[in-house]
Amino acid sequence: MNNRKNILALFRISLITLLIVTSVGNAFAKELKSLVNLKGYWKFTIGDDPNWASPQYNDSEWEKVFVPKSWEGNGFSNYNGYAWYRKNFSITIPKSVSYVYLNIGYIDDADEVYVNGKLLGASGVMGPVSQTAYNIPRMYPVPKEILNQEGENLIAVRVYDDYRDGGIVGGNINITFDADQHKMNVDLSGYWDFETSKEISENHKKVITQKEGKIFVPGFWEARGYSFLDGKAIYSKRFVYPIHLSTQNQVLFAGYIDDIDEVYLNGEKIGGILDLKRKRRSYSHISANYILRAYEIPDKLLIKGHENYIEIIVRDHGGPGGIYNGPIGIIGKESAQKIRNKSIKDSRSPFQKFLDYWFD
Structure with missing residues (x-):
């Protein structure tokens, strides 16, 4: 009987926790109109090299992983340290809009995000003495003038993970504006x-x-x-x-x-x-x-x-x-x-x- 009560108690706690996380994500995304859906497969590699932020870098030999999902869930089990994601996209921005917002979800633990080679945002602190920002939805403003509306653009995300799951693990992955x-x-x-x-x-x-x-x-x-x-x-x-x-x-x-x-x-x-x-x-x-x-x-x-x-x-x-x-x-x-x-x-x-x- 006690085991059954414990199981029910854990179920209630898990349900409430799930609803809280869902609520935060929904509240953060509302009123924003999506211009580009970035959910899906990204190029990925473990390691660290500042050249990987450049649009000119050739990433043809990188792995493909699904975003949002931890890199452990994409097959990189028990890995802690640095890794990079890259994705190309095209965009058309309404004329009245000066800034759009890159939503890159929840990242475990710290990140630097580049668009067309420019450092757009950073959260947490990378190693060796790291500070996590795993619970912060990443929403970075993108000035209209750094985007190419007549061709491809590149997002490059540098991630440092210190413990357990790592990478772009959940949340909204898109480019939006507030109508x-x-x-x-x-x-x-x-x-x-x-x-x-x-x-x-x-x-x-x-x-x-x-x-x-x-x-x-x-x-x-x-x-x-x-x-x-x-x-x-x-x-x-x-x-x-x-x-x-x-x-x-x-x-x-x-x-x-x-x-x-x-x-x-x-x-x-x-x-x-x-x-x-x-x-x-x-x-x-x-x-x-x-x-x-x-x-x-x-x-x-x-x-x-x-x-x-x-x-x-x-x-x-x-x-x-x-x-x-x-x-x-x-x-x-x-x-x-x-x-x-x-x-x-x-x-x-x-x-x-x-x-x-x-x-x-």
Whole structure:
């Protein structure tokens, strides 16, 4: 009887764990429109050579492995150390889009990602003294100008694994853009000032989208070079509000945030997740991490034709953190309502539906 109870308990724990992982993946991918599906077979080799990042390198003798799947699951059993993946792709980007996002899933343990030979992103720390980033979904911004829209492009992924399974092990593997981001009257995605007590990782300083004192938003801050950052960080941005836009009935979208936020515009607090959950009953059963931050801007708080200042204070309590997904910008209330309603419908993760079923 005790064995049966133990088996049932382990089954429940495994089910809940699976639902949590699925929920995180679904929340991270929503609202993004896929341009290129990268799931499937990639070229692969163990070892390490910086020349393997080059589009000119001949990888015709490399093995083929399925992505996403650990390299152990692809036949490279009991291997720990360095390995590389490579894949060619073609892409057509909408004219209004300045950045697309390379989603490279979950990588165990650390990675450097190159596109057309340029270091696009890095997470974790490689050996000999490594730091894992296995639980961080890799989403790296790709500037439109480094991509060839009239021919082939190359992704090269350098991976270091320290223990057990290694490689690109799961998650979304594609190139996307945020369709809702381009509905904003004022687009606030891109570079923000960033203040925190932790220094950026050395391996991230050479990333092409890295700017000193800045962070690219959206994206988990761990995937922007701030490994194991828990606690408080401050995002801030100055922008000019267009003269032709109304300052009435406007909404600030501050994206999806992990975990707790307070948002200030021109020195006045306009919202925070704790206030938002108290105000809207529709959010009562939704984890804060899955709620799109939508804050109404008091009339005339925005200053037309002059510099305005946004400050977002974020506190993270373990795991990935920061403004991890969009949209981020200012939009009229009527249009904002449509996006917000859809976000509420989409944000009820399988895990939350599971809890509602058993505990409501």
